[in-house]
Amino acid sequence: MDPNIIYNTQQALKTFLTERILSMSNGTGAELDSDIALSFVAPDKSFYDKHVSDEPTVNCYLIGVAEDITRRQSEPPRSYLNVSQTHRIHHKEPRFVSLTYMLTVWSKAEAGSAELEHMVLSYLLCGLGAYDFLPEDILAKYGVEDKPYGIRTQLFGNEHSEKVSGHVWQALGSTPKPTLLLSLSVPVPVFTPDVLPVIQEIETNMDNKSA
Template identity: 30%
Template sequence: MFQDLDATLAALIASELSLPNVAVSFATPDDQFPPSGVSLPAVDLFLYDVQENLELRRAEWIVEQHDDGAASRRRPPVHVNCSYLVTAWPSDSSPNPSQDEHRLLGEVMKVLLRHSRLPDNMLQGELAGQEPPLRAKVLRESHLQSLGEFWQAMGGKPKPTLHYTVTISVDISTPEELGVVVSEKVTTLGPMAR
């Protein structure tokens, strides 16, 4: 499902980014970036944190009635926050790489800010038709303890970043058949015995 989220984000950025010929990558933004197959300029969305969204946790079962009168139940999906570190990588031939990097990051930020939820027509694979709709948050607080330590661990120089989080639903259960639903109760009373 992470690959479906990556494909959804790549489609969204490719369709709305105002700058031409920008690659979208999901590689680790280390000192070896860009990996082979990714040409610059590029925007990189590095999935760095995955956590359950406890605010959306539901304990009650979901009961579904079928046309034949039977019913099944299943556990509710688990809502998961997928947090990305978004960076921009200008072309190697750029005369002003810092300016180009900032322009690219700003244009990507505009695309992401337009959508507090991911558009239905962009959803790929398992994400299509998810309920509730996939919520997105841009410019939120990082889950990284220290951005400086992150860049040091990556072996690269610090870069301007955006923090972007999408909440997806993960279906973890198989429906459990309950049988036929009782929809009425009939009580028959007979004569009273003396």
């Protein structure tokens, strides 16, 4: 069990966005600035005043944590024998938790800020659309154990995400911006494996005489 799994997954997401998505080429020789700021705080007035400059800032705000019932497992627990073959270890399947992030792009540039924001948003859309799972090498860097399930990515969230994002903008008192919703389906090992003894001998009583 890893009580830091949400934090570690978010650190992996940060590296994934900066190193794999916002640094890609558009095929024309022009690339985005790899130093684009990335923030995970609430995109409210305080965020705009303190964190946004003329250069684009990507805000990646966690707006929802819920069970991903589409990945709920019905198979029996996995099990294997220990080295000495004296005990069998039963592993129960993890809970699959969906982390939904609201991605927006911000800039204070007086001229062309909307065009710049939309270009960065396009990079996010095209880059994230090419991945079905977070890369294993990045997850391993932060000690996130995802095998054998993987952390699945899904753009545009689920059927409830748009409604939730609307509530978020209303709660923040902000004007809604073009938004990408990214959901990560994370396997969370909440169960402790059961260690059971292996039956090695069976005694049979063949005495069936009547009393």
